[in-house]
Amino acid sequence: MGRRRVSCGHSGSPETSTDVETRVLVINTGGTIGMVLHDGVLSPEYNALVKTLRKLPILHDEKYAEQTKLYECYKPEEKTLVLPKSKLDKRVVYTFLEYSPLLDSSNMTPNDWTTIGKDIEKYYEDYDGFVVLHGTDTMAYTVSALSFMCENLGKPVIFTGSQIPIFEMRSDGRDNLLGALLIAGQFAIPEVCLYFHHKLYRGNRVTKVDSGSFKAFASPNLPPLASSEVDIKIDWDSVWRPSTTGKFTVYTHMNHNVGLLRLFPGITTDTVKVFLSASMEGVILETYGSGNAPDNRADLLDEIRKATERGLIMVNCTQCLRGTVTISYATGQALSKAGVVAGFDMTPEAALSKLSYVLAKQDLSLEEKKRNMSRNLRGEMVADLEGAKFSLSDSRFIQIIAKTLSIGCKEELEAIRDAIMPILVCAAAKNGDTEALEAIRNMATDLSKADYDGRTPLHIAACEGNLNVVEYLLSKGVTIFTKDRFGDKPLRNAVQLRHKDVVELLRKHGAHLSRAELQDTGTELCRLAASGDLEGLQIWKLAGADMAMTGYDKKTPVEVAKANERKEVEDFLNAA
Numbered sequence: 001m002g003r004r005r006v007s008c009g010h011s012g013s014p015e016t017s018t019d020v021e022t023r024v025l026v027i028n029t030g031g032t033i034g035m036v037l038h039d040g041v042l043s044p045e046y047n048a049l050v051k052t053l054r055k056l057p058i059l060h061d062e063k064y065a066e067q068t069k070l071y072e073c074y075k076p077e078e079k080t081l082v083l084p085k086s087k088l089d090k091r092v093v094y095t096f097l098e099y100s101p102l103l104d105s106s107n108m109t110p111n112d113w114t115t116i117g118k119d120i121e122k123y124y125e126d127y128d129g130f131v132v133l134h135g136t137d138t139m140a141y142t143v144s145a146l147s148f149m150c151e152n153l154g155k156p157v158i159f160t161g162s163q164i165p166i167f168e169m170r171s172d173g174r175d176n177l178l179g180a181l182l183i184a185g186q187f188a189i190p191e192v193c194l195y196f197h198h199k200l201y202r203g204n205r206v207t208k209v210d211s212g213s214f215k216a217f218a219s220p221n222l223p224p225l226a227s228s229e230v231d232i233k234i235d236w237d238s239v240w241r242p243s244t245t246g247k248f249t250v251y252t253h254m255n256h257n258v259g260l261l262r263l264f265p266g267i268t269t270d271t272v273k274v275f276l277s278a279s280m281e282g283v284i285l286e287t288y289g290s291g292n293a294p295d296n297r298a299d300l301l302d303e304i305r306k307a308t309e310r311g312l313i314m315v316n317c318t319q320c321l322r323g324t325v326t327i328s329y330a331t332g333q334a335l336s337k338a339g340v341v342a343g344f345d346m347t348p349e350a351a352l353s354k355l356s357y358v359l360a361k362q363d364l365s366l367e368e369k370k371r372n373m374s375r376n377l378r379g380e381m382v383a384d385l386e387g388a389k390f391s392l393s394d395s396r397f398i399q400i401i402a403k404t405l406s407i408g409c410k411e412e413l414e415a416i417r418d419a420i421m422p423i424l425v426c427a428a429a430k431n432g433d434t435e436a437l438e439a440i441r442n443m444a445t446d447l448s449k450a451d452y453d454g455r456t457p458l459h460i461a462a463c464e465g466n467l468n469v470v471e472y473l474l475s476k477g478v479t480i481f482t483k484d485r486f487g488d489k490p491l492r493n494a495v496q497l498r499h500k501d502v503v504e505l506l507r508k509h510g511a512h513l514s515r516a517e518l519q520d521t522g523t524e525l526c527r528l529a530a531s532g533d534l535e536g537l538q539i540w541k542l543a544g545a546d547m548a549m550t551g552y553d554k555k556t557p558v559e560v561a562k563a564n565e566r567k568e569v570e571d572f573l574n575a576a
């Protein structure tokens with residue numbers, strides 16, 4: 001997105017603005033942030049939030065909206081607002097999608113997760129990012145579930161809410177909403193996240209830890225992905241990069257026969273037996289310390305063994321807030337011998353929703369499902385078997401530079417790396433040198449890093465038509481939706497420079513042009529049709545353009561081809 005003609009067609013008029021716009025969809029599901037007091041108790045109220053936000057200058061720039069005729073482009077009923085210009089010179093235009101009824105999150109069920117997922121899927125191509133307003137009580141469950149349900153996610157989905165309604169004098173809601181919007185609209189973080197009290201967390205790592213503090217959430221086993229201080233600082237090295245990419249889809253068939261069983265001293269066999277009933281298909285066993293359960297309770301272990309032999313999947317997660325499940329104690333080994341699989345450092349919320357997701361995958365065998373539970377799918381765990389991450393100071397290249405410049409502290413090393421690497425990575429991408437890219441990746445460098453103009457190695461490879469580099473970068477999970485300073489994504493570059501194979505590959509991996517970009521193509525298609533440029537038309541078709549789109553004079557490309565006697569083009573367009 002970001003291609004709205006901000007003067008709404010009146011080019012050259014004084015209202016024209018050159019600001020780069022990005023678009024965010026805000027899905028309001030309910031929660032305290034939009035609640036109003038009714039008879040002394042808080043409950044959500046439909047439409048109240050947007051009305052209030054319009055009057056808050058930090059969350060809506062009415063002057064800009066009027067000057068650029070925002071309401072003509074986005075009808076009022078669409079509930080569209082615009083933030084003041086950000087420090088990065090961007091305008092985040094955001095549109096509300098409000099659910100009815102709005103819910104206190106304690107009333108939410110997996111069906112509500114599906115509704116959110118389906119809406120993200122429906123509007124995926126229209127927006128640069130998504131913000132989900134949600135009550136804090138069960139937000140950790142929903143955000144975890146969505147992290148698994150969203151397959152091949154390439155854009156930010158950021159959950160937030162508040163502890164005090166946004167309408168009140170002292171509210172954390174305004175800051176939380178603003179931070180979430182700025183991140184969703186400006187940074188291509190391809191993850192389902194949670195933003196709260198100045199921190200951005202990976203969604204499947206959080207848990208609610210405080211009902212009375214603005215710092216309601218913690219991510220005990222993973223530091224925040226970003227923090228909002230004087231500037232918004234993103235820790236790009238921590239951003240999750242999947243090793244596979246494909247078209248974005250939302251998997252909604254969650255298995256509901258799952259549960260959490262918390263061990264406690266003296267738990268009876270009957271309790272365990274009833275819990276592990278025949279209808280149960282998956283259970284997260286919340287154990288002590290590093291994954292321990294009594295190994296002197298044959299009765300208990302027997303019930304567990306019988307259940308796992310029947311095909312019930314049991315996953316071992318610790319009751320501790322921080323730390324991981326290991327097999328260093330005999331008491332932990334007893335569970336693994338009874339068929340319980342290790343959940344390492346997953347939160348119970350992540351483990352439960354992952355189990356629900358994995359169990360629903362019909363095409364996986366029981367063994368594969370178990371293996372998936374102990375495997376890192378979305379950055380939700382650090383599995384024991386994963387190798388230690390290559391440290392920055394291990395890199396000989398950086399060491400030599402550091403030595404030459406006589407520096408040694410971590411921050412300085414990082415600063416050098418961040419200054420040099422984007423240039424090296426882009427040069428390697430230009431030269432088609434995947435070996436160099438692999439070596440650079442081993443220096444703990446994020447291959448999605450952009451140069452001064454916001455151009456990533458994928459932009460460069462797409463421009464150069466270096467198919468093998470594009471393939472390599474996609475296999476390393478680089479983000480395909482980063483926009484450079486001119487608002488262009490790699491797919492648009494590949495279209496402009498006519499690299500058909502690159503366009504095809506990017507499309508296969510889920511890249512798309514925004515609906516606004518595609519709507520603008522009519523005149524270009526007619527121009528290509530008039531000049532008989534078959535290749536140009538074929539590339540636009542591959543990129544997703546509608547071949548029947550009319551030009552500025554309301555003629556279709558096929559009519560133009562006919563009028564210009566371009567028979568080959570006419571045949572192609574008729575068949576398209």
Ligand code: ASN
Binds near residue numbers: 134138
């Ligand atoms: N009960 C509220 C909810 O979860 C709590 C909140 O949002 N702070 O919807």
